[in-house]
Amino acid sequence: MARPTPLSGFPELLPAERVVEQHVLDTMRRTFELHGFAGIETRAVEPLDQLLRKGETSKEIYVLRRLQEEDAEPAAGGQREAERGLGLHFDLTVPFARFVLENAGHLQFPFRRYQIQKVWRGERPQDGRFREFVQADVDVVGAGELPAHYEAELPLVMADAFAALADVGVPPVRILVNNRRVMEGFARGIGLDDVDAVLRSVDKLAKVGPEAVAALLADEAGASPAQAAAMLELAALRGEDAGVVDRVHELAARHGAANELLDQGLAELGALLEVAARRAPGRVVADLAIARGLDYYTGAVYESVLVGHEDLGSICSGGRYDALASDGTTTYPGVGLSIGVSRLVSRLLSAGLVRATRGVPSAVVVAVTSEETRAESEAVAAALRARGIPVEVAPSAAKFGKQIRYADRRGVPFVWFPASSAGDDGAIGHQVKDIRSGEQVPADAATWEPPAQDRFPRVVPGTPAQ
Amino acid sequence: MARPTPLSGFPELLPAERVVEQHVLDTMRRTFELHGFAGIETRAVEPLDQLLRKGETSKEIYVLRRLQEEDAEPAAGGQREAERGLGLHFDLTVPFARFVLENAGHLQFPFRRYQIQKVWRGERPQDGRFREFVQADVDVVGAGELPAHYEAELPLVMADAFAALADVGVPPVRILVNNRRVMEGFARGIGLDDVDAVLRSVDKLAKVGPEAVAALLADEAGASPAQAAAMLELAALRGEDAGVVDRVHELAARHGAANELLDQGLAELGALLEVAARRAPGRVVADLAIARGLDYYTGAVYESVLVGHEDLGSICSGGRYDALASDGTTTYPGVGLSIGVSRLVSRLLSAGLVRATRGVPSAVVVAVTSEETRAESEAVAAALRARGIPVEVAPSAAKFGKQIRYADRRGVPFVWFPASSAGDDGAIGHQVKDIRSGEQVPADAATWEPPAQDRFPRVVPGTPAQ
Structure with a gap:
């Protein structure tokens, strides 16, 4: 297999970039939950007739078909087949409206929900516009009525979500x-x-x-x-x-x-x-x-x-609708907004606004003195993990210099030398080295703690490209 | 729009069920990160020729086509169109192998990654077998070589993930x-x-x-x-x-x-x-x-x-492969396992093994004395949120009995009465009521804390259906 090339419009992130995206997603989720929104996910597919109800987006829809089905009915004709088919959702509003109708008997209204999922649109890809991207939506939906004060509340939930990202370098x-x-x-x-x-x-x-x-x-x-x-x-x-x-x-x-x-x-x-x-x-x-x-x-x-990136266009849009959904008996009015997470994150990364301190979770690489004593290194790792410290064991009992380089290349700040390494350069018992400063000290796996800022990868302001 | 009905094979969860699934996903993620695995996501689609390389799964693949494209080429013939088309991934191994080849120059080997995403298979749905479901994968991949000790390590990472779920009622x-x-x-x-x-x-x-x-x-x-x-x-x-x-x-x-x-x-x-x-x-x-x-x-x-649910079949499978991927110059051996998260969660829920203490995040509903004093209630909510307490404000200034029932129906444990309500039943200043016990005490939004177990919805062992 030759080296594959990226598919235009379907962006993927390297691990350190994913740390940034994950932080954005976690912060949004936490904000939405602090505001009392319940998380749901809907299936990726909806009946095509539902997706086509609005008409204007029909060109953007990805239609699904089982390969087997297609082979069996090659001449069935696009249109009829499509009518009874399924398509990938192009937003989270159409699926949510359907979810509300389908589950109305099991929901309490007004229903506050957030939903963070991928959506797909077959549009021509361009800067900040993708064929697969993540949206983060909050909506409040009432049964029959919905007071106007929610129209003030909902945008402020989103403002809170962005405010909670300010300290990592996300612009206002x-x-x-x-x-x-x-x-x-x-x-x-x-x-x-x-x-x-x-x-x-x-x-x-x-x-x-x-x-x-x-x-x-x-x-x-x-x-x-x-x-x-x-x-x-x-x-x-x-x-x-x-x-x-x-x-x-x-x-x-x-x-x-x-x-x-x-x-x-x-x-x-x-x-x-x-x-x-x-x-x-x-x-x-x-x-x-x-x-x-x-x-x-x-x-x-x-x-x-x-602010400062107005060229990106709107990254969070929405509004009030008096009839999000209706089952003939009850009409469900709603108000909500949707953040274009992929659009936001791709700008944060491409403009160097935000970065991760490292791309791997490990705070510590435990060195291996010899393959015969790997169990000792595994035991150190297990003791650290039991106290919530992310750690991995070196892949081989190579020379310690090579094991340190293994950690260094990944941005892992600490290398642990187990007791079996004693004697090498006069060290006695377990030792841990901060490979940034070179400082090496005796340590006990039952009590040692990395500095709080080193425990997990952190997301911090970057050095913006100008 | 008439009330829609569920699509067979595309399960969706109600909010309280989603709390359970989210806890399972969070626990897996945390376990994988403690073991030093970096998280990635890959796009949902792969070129169809890549998906078809193994042959035997071809019947399960969902092929994608833009609706517009389809209308323009109704008679283009299934097969040729399909060959240059895209399909939804049916597992996370094929996309990961492609990701490794595509990004080999940016990755450090051995590369430890976890990946938690939905996958799609057009199989006939049955108990525990879905058309859309979530998988959680861990793999270690080497460039050229991969020591055998990883074949012992990887299943133990998965054992750790399940062990971390034991306290909420997940069987061993x-x-x-x-x-x-x-x-x-x-x-x-x-x-x-x-x-x-x-x-x-x-x-x-x-x-x-x-x-x-x-x-x-x-x-x-x-x-x-x-x-x-x-x-x-x-x-x-x-x-x-x-x-x-x-x-x-x-x-x-x-x-x-x-x-x-x-x-x-x-x-x-x-x-x-x-x-x-x-x-x-x-x-x-x-x-x-x-x-x-x-x-x-x-x-x-x-x-x-x-254990005790052997009828479900395997919920976590995998193995060692000497050639996960190859670009002609370098071969990438790997070892990994994949958890069928949807299969697991659907059994946890259907058998009543695990449940959430409530389906909404809110620990507190702040009552509204009158629409004119809604700002006071919003200020209480903001003060509680600033200290990490999930809270919502009542939808209307209805009678307090109705506002309490609003909280009660959602399983929210506390209702906060702002100072403007003073005088009602002789209360003075801000008061908070535990609606389970009926106990009502004076409270200050700058310092009041709910009991730790009430702050967020928790996931706890259920009462298994026998």
């Missing part, structure tokens, strides 16, 4: 919020009734700029130049406090666009900003350009940028 | 070992040269019994009745110490089958048993019937049963 996050009722109320107030077309157009603002959006508004939402200008005026507003709400009110008054829906949306947005300013000052900013193209959002919508 | 594991050289040496010694056919036949012993295996040996390996009887005599031997090695020697001598390969295999097996008896007494048993059908094993082979 800025969560941009808007409210669909504000967008819809304003659009209708100025006479634009095709709200979906308005939202889809404004959603492209960051990518194509205001002139192109004005053209889109004219073409797709039938906006006059004045209507398009008003929408762009709205989309230019941003701010951290109630002042931005006042400015929207003023703008709406100036265009004669005030209405009940707009007022309700602005009240919700103002309440969200007030809670955010108190609990996570500076982390949450109202940005009236945030539209989120997907038509199922009904209240707050969120996008987030990593 | 019994690891059954054999050595391919013993099987091959004995078979050749009695004149059976189609060793693969012999191994495949003996591998079926537990499933079909000795008479059927004798017939298979005759049909597929060309064995005479005497040769088949000798193989079955060998396969009937088992034991925990060097005694079993002596009995194989005697058996071989009786059949005039002694040879160098057999001697080497028995020496390795004896050494493994000696190490195992010292480090994990009673956990490792030589079982000369363990054949493992796969033809790439070359030394030790392992299967494992959960």
Whole structure:
């Protein structure tokens, strides 16, 4: 077998990089659990008809087929086969909605859940955009109703998760919020009734700029130049406090666009900003350009940028939906956000923002004096492990210099010389060497402790590449 | 959308069940790291030609295709499309071998890695056999060479992982070992040269019994009745110490089958048993019937049963392979085992062996006196969280009786009444109630601690269903 080459869009990490990713995942999990979210996982596959319900993502779906099945029905025709087939999930929201319906009788509502899993999209890979990647989602789902205060709470859970990563070098996050009722109320107030077309157009603002959006508004939402200008005026507003709400009110008054829906949306947005300013000052900013193209959002919508890495695009997005799922009898409203973990971690690594102190768990390599005394080295290792110290035994009874190099190449800080090595350079009994300083001292496997910072690989700020 | 029904073979867990699975996964990870294994993950997909190299598993593979691709080439023909396509991995060994080749220049050998991921097989689902399931693998891989002592070490890592789960009610594991050289040496010694056919036949012993295996040996390996009887005599031997090695020697001598390969295999097996008896007494048993059908094993082979649940089949299997991978210049020998985590967890849950104390992380629900004072409740929650106590705030300012029932239904042990509730039943300032005992005491969010056993959901022995 020749040396294989990587598959574009399917990134893999080396052990030291995986230590960084694992730390990010562990920190998110811990944050979500401190906020009372229960962890679930759903299967990787969903019936294709469920995945296709939204239509627009159909091109990105990976369809599954058993190889045997395929051979047996070569001419069955793509479409019919696909309809009764399975596809890999492309997000965690569709599977979660299905899980809620399927298990509603076993869940307590409002149901707070987090879910950290891989998802797959057959998109063209590019920087920060993969075909296989990890998402970390939190959602709260109610049965029948869900109070608006969750729209303030959920982005703050995510802000907490990023804050908990600040000490290892993860840049601050800025969560941009808007409210669909504000967008819809304003659009209708100025006479634009095709709200979906308005939202889809404004959603492209960051990518194509205001002139192109004005053209889109004219073409797709039938906006006059004045209507398009008003929408762009709205989309230019941003701010951290109630002042931005006042400015929207003023703008709406100036265009004669005030209405009940707009007022309700602005009240919700103002309440969200007030809670955010108190609990996570500076982390949450109202940005009236945030539209989120997907038509199922009904209240707050969120996008987030990593400060200094805005080119990455949104790394944490979501919103409020009044009908996450419905079984005909009960409708389940929800609010949630999803972090693009792979996108985040790949930037942390490629920009050198974060690194691991080593790629192997071992804090100690126990040297082997001779293969006949390997049992002695194994006993030392077992004694250290029993006290929670990660340790491995050297692969062979090579010269000690070679065994030290074995540890050194892996970044393992300590080499333990068992008592059977006594006599070599005058040492007596068990000895442990810090191979960074060269210091070697007598040690007892029943009591010796490495310094706390050496026990496990740690994740620390890197030296950013500029 | 009507209430969906589960997909056979794709099990999903409710939150309290997931707490059990997560504990099993965390314990395995910690054990593997204490033994110095580095964690990696590989992508879910591999080129189909790589997955098909072994042939025999081809029917189980899920082939992937982008929906768009499929529509564009409906008549392209299954086979050619499949050959240049991707499939979901069906184990973690094939991807690991590819990872080693692809990254050999960045790895230090011997490379100790663990890998815990989902795998997919399109098999017919049955008890303990799924289409999507989690495996937890440990392997050591050398470049060019790999000392035999790893064949003793690796099963003991797995024994440690199971031992670390004993206190939550996981039954003991019994690891059954054999050595391919013993099987091959004995078979050749009695004149059976189609060793693969012999191994495949003996591998079926537990499933079909000795008479059927004798017939298979005759049909597929060309064995005479005497040769088949000798193989079955060998396969009937088992034991925990060097005694079993002596009995194989005697058996071989009786059949005039002694040879160098057999001697080497028995020496390795004896050494493994000696190490195992010292480090994990009673956990490792030589079982000369363990054949493992796969033809790439070359030394030790392992299967494992959960004591009292032998009907589940092997829950942890593996072996030594002299050529895990090869790039033409270097060959990479390895030894490893794989735990069927989903099979294990599904039995733990279905037999009621293990349970979680609750399904939500929250140790405390902070009550809300009125929506106007929700901020006060949020502040209490933030103060508790800052000290690592999982907590959530009640969904609404309902009557306190309803808020207590909210906690009770979730198994959350404590409800916190903020100072604004003072006056209700004469309480003054912040109070916390243990809703199991009804005891209510004054508390300070800056210092109050729940009992250690209540802080997080715990995993404890269940009440087995008999």
